[in-house]
Amino acid sequence: MNIFLTPELARFVQSTVKNGQYRSVSEAVQAALQLLKEQEALVRDNSSPAINPQKPSYDFSDLVGRLTWRGDALEIQQNLRDEW
Structure with a gap:
């Protein structure tokens, strides 16, 4: 070659x-x-979830509804990262 x-x-x-x-x-x-x-x-x-259907996809607008005043946004963010 x-x-x-x-x-x-x-x-x-x-x-x-x-x-x-x-x-x-x-x-x-x-x-x-x-x-x-x-x-x-x-x-x-x-690859992104749109390209790879085996990975879960998220509706991030729903994330706002899951946050509380206790400031657990960082915990939720970490959980989302772990799920990816």
Whole structure:
């Protein structure tokens, strides 16, 4: 497989090999692709409820009705975060 990099990316990859971070250009590109794969998995796993129907969605206008004068807004906010 052949790939073509911009001159800037080519210099960057070569510098990572030259300074010893990676043993070869191939190893550096493999590491970059592994990071891209992991990043895409994180994005997919943290997608919005509209995109991912398995995660619960909330009507935040209802949150106002659930607040009390005791100041439990922070507790409710934490509970909502935990549910996500």
